[in-house]
Amino acid sequence: MANLYKEKIKQTYSILKEKDIDMWLTFVKESSITHDPIMDMFLPDNVTWQSAFIFSKDGTSCQIVGSIEEAKFKAFDLFDETIGYIQSVKEPLIEYIKKKDPSKIAINYSVNNTLADGLTHGMFLTLESYLNEMGFKGKLISSEEIVSALKGRKSTAEIEIMVKAVEETLKIYDKVTGYIKPGLSELDIAAYIKGLVKENGWGLAWEEEHCPAVFTGPDAQGAHSDPTGKKVEKGHVINIDFGINYKGYCSDIQRTWYVLKDGETIAPPEVQRGFDVIVESIQRAADFIKPGVLGCEVDDVSRNYIVENGYVEYPHGLGHQVGTQAHDGGCGLFPRWERYGNLPFIPLEENQVFTIEPRLPIESYGVATIEEEVLVTKTGCKFLSKPQKELIYIKS
Amino acid sequence: MANLYKEKIKQTYSILKEKDIDMWLTFVKESSITHDPIMDMFLPDNVTWQSAFIFSKDGTSCQIVGSIEEAKFKAFDLFDETIGYIQSVKEPLIEYIKKKDPSKIAINYSVNNTLADGLTHGMFLTLESYLNEMGFKGKLISSEEIVSALKGRKSTAEIEIMVKAVEETLKIYDKVTGYIKPGLSELDIAAYIKGLVKENGWGLAWEEEHCPAVFTGPDAQGAHSDPTGKKVEKGHVINIDFGINYKGYCSDIQRTWYVLKDGETIAPPEVQRGFDVIVESIQRAADFIKPGVLGCEVDDVSRNYIVENGYVEYPHGLGHQVGTQAHDGGCGLFPRWERYGNLPFIPLEENQVFTIEPRLPIESYGVATIEEEVLVTKTGCKFLSKPQKELIYIKS
Numbered sequence: 001m002a003n004l005y006k007e008k009i010k011q012t013y014s015i016l017k018e019k020d021i022d023m024w025l026t027f028v029k030e031s032s033i034t035h036d037p038i039m040d041m042f043l044p045d046n047v048t049w050q051s052a053f054i055f056s057k058d059g060t061s062c063q064i065v066g067s068i069e070e071a072k073f074k075a076f077d078l079f080d081e082t083i084g085y086i087q088s089v090k091e092p093l094i095e096y097i098k099k100k101d102p103s104k105i106a107i108n109y110s111v112n113n114t115l116a117d118g119l120t121h122g123m124f125l126t127l128e129s130y131l132n133e134m135g136f137k138g139k140l141i142s143s144e145e146i147v148s149a150l151k152g153r154k155s156t157a158e159i160e161i162m163v164k165a166v167e168e169t170l171k172i173y174d175k176v177t178g179y180i181k182p183g184l185s186e187l188d189i190a191a192y193i194k195g196l197v198k199e200n201g202w203g204l205a206w207e208e209e210h211c212p213a214v215f216t217g218p219d220a221q222g223a224h225s226d227p228t229g230k231k232v233e234k235g236h237v238i239n240i241d242f243g244i245n246y247k248g249y250c251s252d253i254q255r256t257w258y259v260l261k262d263g264e265t266i267a268p269p270e271v272q273r274g275f276d277v278i279v280e281s282i283q284r285a286a287d288f289i290k291p292g293v294l295g296c297e298v299d300d301v302s303r304n305y306i307v308e309n310g311y312v313e314y315p316h317g318l319g320h321q322v323g324t325q326a327h328d329g330g331c332g333l334f335p336r337w338e339r340y341g342n343l344p345f346i347p348l349e350e351n352q353v354f355t356i357e358p359r360l361p362i363e364s365y366g367v368a369t370i371e372e373e374v375l376v377t378k379t380g381c382k383f384l385s386k387p388q389k390e391l392i393y394i395k396s
Numbered sequence: 397m398a399n400l401y402k403e404k405i406k407q408t409y410s411i412l413k414e415k416d417i418d419m420w421l422t423f424v425k426e427s428s429i430t431h432d433p434i435m436d437m438f439l440p441d442n443v444t445w446q447s448a449f450i451f452s453k454d455g456t457s458c459q460i461v462g463s464i465e466e467a468k469f470k471a472f473d474l475f476d477e478t479i480g481y482i483q484s485v486k487e488p489l490i491e492y493i494k495k496k497d498p499s500k501i502a503i504n505y506s507v508n509n510t511l512a513d514g515l516t517h518g519m520f521l522t523l524e525s526y527l528n529e530m531g532f533k534g535k536l537i538s539s540e541e542i543v544s545a546l547k548g549r550k551s552t553a554e555i556e557i558m559v560k561a562v563e564e565t566l567k568i569y570d571k572v573t574g575y576i577k578p579g580l581s582e583l584d585i586a587a588y589i590k591g592l593v594k595e596n597g598w599g600l601a602w603e604e605e606h607c608p609a610v611f612t613g614p615d616a617q618g619a620h621s622d623p624t625g626k627k628v629e630k631g632h633v634i635n636i637d638f639g640i641n642y643k644g645y646c647s648d649i650q651r652t653w654y655v656l657k658d659g660e661t662i663a664p665p666e667v668q669r670g671f672d673v674i675v676e677s678i679q680r681a682a683d684f685i686k687p688g689v690l691g692c693e694v695d696d697v698s699r700n701y702i703v704e705n706g707y708v709e710y711p712h713g714l715g716h717q718v719g720t721q722a723h724d725g726g727c728g729l730f731p732r733w734e735r736y737g738n739l740p741f742i743p744l745e746e747n748q749v750f751t752i753e754p755r756l757p758i759e760s761y762g763v764a765t766i767e768e769e770v771l772v773t774k775t776g777c778k779f780l781s782k783p784q785k786e787l788i789y790i791k792s
Contacts, residue, residue, distance in 0.1 A: 033433050034432070045605060066712075072621045086711050115429065121520040225464075316462075339462070
């Protein structure tokens with residue numbers, strides 16, 4: 001990981017230059033309790049007391065931490081300067097900023113991007129009071145542009161890890177296909193998958209209560225619900241949403257199965273049709289993606305196709321970025337809904353990784369949903385996951 | 397846990413009455429990424445989209461969540477009302493608040509108390525803009541008083557679990573005494589302890605990198621540093637800082653050992669004296685604690701005793717609260733240092749649990765530090781941990 005931190009720190013300086021921001025200040029405390037997710041980009045550990053992590057456009061960095069943690073943070077060898085304090089972070093922080101005299105300071109909050117919004121409001125008030133004293137009142141800006149670029153633009157090393165994470169996830173899905181049979185519950189299937197993950201020493205991409213999320217048959221609760229005791233039956237459409245945490249990076253993939261009834265050799269036409277609409281809606285979105293297009297335009301492509309085919313629109317965005325978090329980056333393939341803030345309206349960039357995950361209900365059978373991961377390239381995008389093009393059959 | 401949630405929710409209503417606060421609103425999103433620690437008091441899961449959890453003085457509650465998560469949160473059966481939304485939390489939130497028409501709303505931020513400061517600044521700006529529209533501009537207050545009471549005042553059920561957590565931690569320390577010997581590294585000892593915790597199916601009280609923290613001999617880095625390859629030698633003072641997470645509640649205990657040199661049957665006088673000063677400073681603090689005293693007054697007692705005996709003062713607070721977090725509650729036994737905000741100046745209350753953990757360096761030998769847990773009672777306090785009164789000897 002140490003090399004990844006150094007790579008991201010190097011990238012930070014070039015982003016500060018590109019965006020013409022003099023200083024980026026991340027202000028945190030008790031970060032094991034309220035954790036600022038951006039810390040994971042440049043630090044391997046949490047802080048206890050108020051601490052400041054500062055990068056400047058001139059290519060220098062400084063960390064100011066409680067004296068007891070000074071030796072530890074210095075030893076990580078990631079920041080040029082380490083300052084320890086005993087009673088208050090205020091004086092060393094003010095002194096350092098004065099010395100640098102930035103005309104703008106980006107701080108760790110954002111109305112739009114969760115990953116750039118780790119500063120708590122109480123900590124904001126504290127920081128603001130320090131900086132007001134120095135006449136910095138109007139100079140504070142959100143760090144969301146920095147964070148979106150830093151988290152979004154994956155380096156070669158990051159992409160390599162993410163490709164491997166997807167690969168291993170698909171291998172697990174292959175094993176799951178051999179395991180599923182009528183009579184097993186959603187919980188049984190989830191436990192089987194968790195066992196495979198554990199065997200390999202990986203982590204889960206999100207909370208274990210619903211990673212994997214397993215849905216079998218009609219009236220499934222929809223995404224973000226925990227697997228239940230509900231059992232797989234013949235005639236069920238099964239969907240699984242799952243990802244691993246591999247070397248600090250997440251995968252996030254969904255697959256859809258159909259359990260053949262006695263005498264069936266293929267799925268009923270309405271199941272096949274729903275599945276095909278999902279496949280095609282993903283392909284159309286992928287064909288549309290390239291640097292410069294807006295996430296909401298990509299969402300339109302899938303959403304409209306699904307609605308045109310007579311299905312209800314999915315009650316969420318088409319896709320999000322993936323990285324050290326399952327929900328990563330910033331801008332996403334989101335509809336123009338208030339809950340997504342400005343995130344649907346930011347142009348896509350090269351080397352971002354997105355999921356594409358539309359869904360539709362197939363009445364009396366279950367939910368069809370596939371989730372693929374794509375990497376934005378110079379001229380378009382490419383699938384990181386071999387896309388599911390065929391319904392996977394479970395024969396009982 | 398479900399009963400604990402219900403117990404804490406019941407307690408919430410009585411605190412709202414006591415403090416005369418009409419409404420307490422916790423506003424969160426993507427809480428697996430930026431987690432508001434207060435959610436753990438009344439909820440078993442995280443949210444994805446903007447969500448509001450509202451308790452009113454009239455004894456009613458409401459949760460407003462993304463529609464996909466509605467069924468899941470309803471099924472927890474903890475809130476009276478559940479509202480799901482698709483495009484924006486704004487309308488249902490405003491409508492609910494209008495209906496209740498509170499004269500004050502406590503929201504989840506605090507300058508002083510990390511556990512009451514889960515609202516990010518970006519989310520604050522969003523919430524503020526919603527509420528300003530309704531003319532609520534001056535009516536927002538910090539929820540720190542509610543959170544401090546709710547987290548601090550442990551119920552009988554909580555205390556039972558915490559007593560057990562301490563008991564099990566002390567049993568592990570007994571085993572560690574039999575394990576330590578010269579030649580083992582700090583990392584070996586940490587691995588041994590982690591093995592015991594895992595065997596029992598418990599969690600660690602804080603990040604596994606430094607839980608346990610193990611320090612052997614002189615020039616140890618001090619608290620909050622990770623165990624290293626440094627090996628135990630004869631003549632070392634050894635200190636371990638460690639706690640488990642038992643049924644959702646943490647313990648946090650430190651013990652001190654001395655490794656006898658060849659021919660020694662007791663520790664050198666300077667080691668014994670340092671140890672005795674720590675023991676006595678803890679006892680004096682415990683004798684002083686009762687409801688109504690201030691944390692900084694308790695810190696004074698230990699700090700002054702140590703300094704009067706010619707040792708350097710410890711570079712941190714004397715103790716903090718413990719609960720679902722290792723650093724819990726709010727007010728603490730803290731010195732009057734800016735970094736602790738108002739937390740040293742809040743009167744102690746019955747049923748709070750505090751650590752007492754002074755430290756002092758014994759030159760050429762190591763660090764003497766003991767950490768006990770005490771429960772504030774009606775008239776004083778009682779030790780939850782059988783206090784360490786004697787230096788534990790390692791014979792090689």
